[in-house]
Amino acid sequence: MTLNEVSKIISYIKAIYPNAYKDMTDTDMALVAKVWKRHFDGYSMQEVLCAVDTYVSSDVSGYQPNIGKIKNIISNNRHINDTDPEDAWAHVVQNLQGSIQNPNRQFKKLTKKEQQALGTPLALSMLGRADSKELEFQKQNFIKRYKEVQKEDIEYEMLPSETKTLIENMSNRLSMDDDE
Structure with a gap:
């Protein structure tokens, strides 16, 4: 994923969980985007966005998704048809x-x-x-x-x-x- 694509996903998450990002500066947000880019390099934007949507639609904690949770959802999606x-x-x-x-x-x-x-x-x-x-x-x-x-x-x-x-x-x- 490109930094621009990651930034769009972070903005999407921010729109859903505004309180989680309310005290963050633009510099903080840029750093968050760079960290997410590092961890999702090689993933498609659609795959990450789908995992974010899965998290948003199923999580009841009220907390924004983190990298590990999104990667776990992607991994589960990728391995759903693995050989028993x-x-x-x-x-x-x-x-x-x-x-x-x-x-x-x-x-x-x-x-x-x-x-x-x-x-x-x-x-x-x-x-x-x-x-x-x-x-x-x-x-x-x-x-x-x-x-x-x-x-x-x-x-x-x-x-x-x-x-x-x-x-x-x-x-x-x-x-x-x-x-x-």
């Missing part, structure tokens, strides 16, 4: 056939989140060798880890873009260090 952990496990089970002979090929058929929850192709191969009792135990572990992966993705998504860039740069440096 049980369905993800079913997809893993579908790919067990052939996982003993060619775990890498079967592992690549899984979604990124399923791969993260399992860990490695070897883990998929081990599942292919497991009996029904062990599979049930591993299912519970997988579902727990899958939920953690979903939560981590949401938390990462909510970070400011500058922070994501910093993390990615540090990660790239670390992986280059590993290559040496």
Whole structure:
């Protein structure tokens, strides 16, 4: 979002919650807009405005929305159709056939989140060798880890873009260090 778009959203919020901003100077408002721009860089104005409207229409506290609440609404909207952990496990089970002979090929058929929850192709191969009792135990572990992966993705998504860039740069440096 541009600073102009953020300023329009802040003005919209100010119109709905005038008491929250009544003692703010123009300098204060400019700073608020810059902070919101930093946190919503990469988001569309429509997406943020929709989240503000959702907040306004459902919150009964009487307080103006803050960055975290708006990002949480956006995140919920973005992830409403995420794969259920049980369905993800079913997809893993579908790919067990052939996982003993060619775990890498079967592992690549899984979604990124399923791969993260399992860990490695070897883990998929081990599942292919497991009996029904062990599979049930591993299912519970997988579902727990899958939920953690979903939560981590949401938390990462909510970070400011500058922070994501910093993390990615540090990660790239670390992986280059590993290559040496």
